[in-house]
Ligand SMILES: *[C@@H]1O[C@H](CO)[C@@H](O)[C@H](O)[C@H]1NC(C)=O
Ligand SMILES: *[C@@H]1O[C@H](CO)[C@@H](O)[C@H](O)[C@H]1NC(C)=O
């Protein structure tokens with residue numbers, strides 16, 4: 374097979390077909406030919422079967438523990454060959470207090486009650502029943518470290534053990550993936566040494582209280598680094614905490630090294646607009662450059678999984694920007710970039726009131742966001758899970774010749790014959806059908822395929838309204854978002870998923886002269902299966 378990198382516009386429809394009643398003439402983008410190595414490149418990484426993951430902020434676990442959320446988790450689990458791992462944690466997870474006499478599940482007692490992550494909750498025995506839900510998932514839960522507002526209280530081992538013991542017992546040993554040692558500790562421990570000392574103290578107490586022996590004691594998740602600290606290494610990140618003979622893993626009990634990633638954490642403090650969404654969020658180079666800052670930490674750990682355990686796009690902005698279709702496309706590109714760099718898991722974090730949450734689980738925040746709903750961003754996780762599939766092979770990012778940073782492409786090589794079997798292509802050019810978006814452009818990708826490939830099957834992550842779409846539950850029937858023809862909704866399917874046209878949507882594209890040509894409209898992403 375010939376590799377044909379670069380731009381090619383020979384005879385591949387670079388002019389959009391224009392309907393006569395449109396007055397403006399839109400010149401289409403040049404077709405891009407993807408350099409797809411025919412056999413697996415040496416820098417391809419093995420895709421983990423449980424890469425895609427959800428997360429619930431600690432005190433809201435019981436809000437999520439219902440049939441609707443279980444159905445959404447099942448929608449993910451059935452696409453995967455391993456159980457998804459749900460993360461229970463967050464800022465408020467360091468502050469929780471156990472109250473054995475509390476009749477309700479929980480009571481908000483301090484801070485910005487009851488919706489913020491900056492809150493302290495008392496948890497009763499009823500809260501822990503929620504750990505028994507989600508039978509087809511495992512969980513990582515957080516051992517509370519320092520408590521009180523802004524972590525001002527000292528570590529209290531009794532308090533820590535109360536949460537850990539109750540969670541561990543309710544979940545059952547088999548479903549405990551790991552126990553996280555606090556959250557964003559640089560907020561309250563100013564040096565790596567201080568964190569290491571206290572985290573190991575907690576490890577020791579947990580191991581003894583749960584009587585964990587041998588391999589069972591290698592159960593801890595370290596750090597959950599604050600996003601800016603993870604990027605700047607100031608005051609410390611995974612690299613600093615693992616370094617040297619007195620590093621956090623000196624006892625060999627760390628299973629997972631975790632850091633947090635937000636694309637634009639301060640977006641809500643600006644006048645956020647489409648230009649910023651395009652330039653800083655829906656932009657492959659902006660994503661890749663931010664991820665570059667995590668690579669030193671990732672490469673510094675051995676025999677430990679390196680994951681991003683809390684993630685989000687633009688924060689504190691409208692639901693449309695934070696969890697609408699633009700955010701879904703950001704999520705796809707971000708997850709695939711992380712995947713092809715060897716990051717082992719990316720956790721999509723949820724809290725009922727948060728603008729960026731992929732779904733609102735219940736009525737608790739009804740007055741603020743209308744109650745239970747699936748948002749566009751949820752579909753990104755289904756897309757990535759299906760790209761990885763049930764028989765994950767090795768994956769690599771493909772170089773796309775371009776000037777505007779708004780296209781990306783990824784390839785998967787099958788685990789058995791090492792041939793390319795699947796591609797993911799994104800066109801992040803922002804098109805908003807709810808604004809005066811003009812005509813929607815498209816990108817043609819030309820893919821040279823190897824001998825033996827007869828056809829390509831194309832599945833699309835799409836919305837008629839482009840980034841104006843928020844999903845059926847939020848925006849109604851004009852705001853649909855579908856992945857391969859499937860849509861998820863609270864009101865229509867209780868999170869089980871349904872096909873608005875009655876069936877899955879898969880297009881077949883024939884191979885011509887050893888190549889397939891795939892059109893991806895602006896603000897859309899596709900998965901292409903080669904067979
Ligand atoms: C674990 O801690 C609880 C509460 O402090 C205590 O009742 C129990 O005996 C401890 N178990 C072990 C094995 O130390
Ligand atoms: C995408 O991000 C890169 C890096 O920040 C920037 O140079 C480029 O201009 C951005 N592209 C667009 C279309 O805003």
Ligand SMILES: *[C@@H]1O[C@H](CO)[C@@H](O)[C@H](O)[C@H]1NC(C)=O
Pocket residue numbers: 845849850851853860865871872873
């Ligand atoms: C949007 O989805 C709903 C629910 O499946 C369906 O009834 C409706 O026809 C869809 N609208 C469009 C424009 O496809």
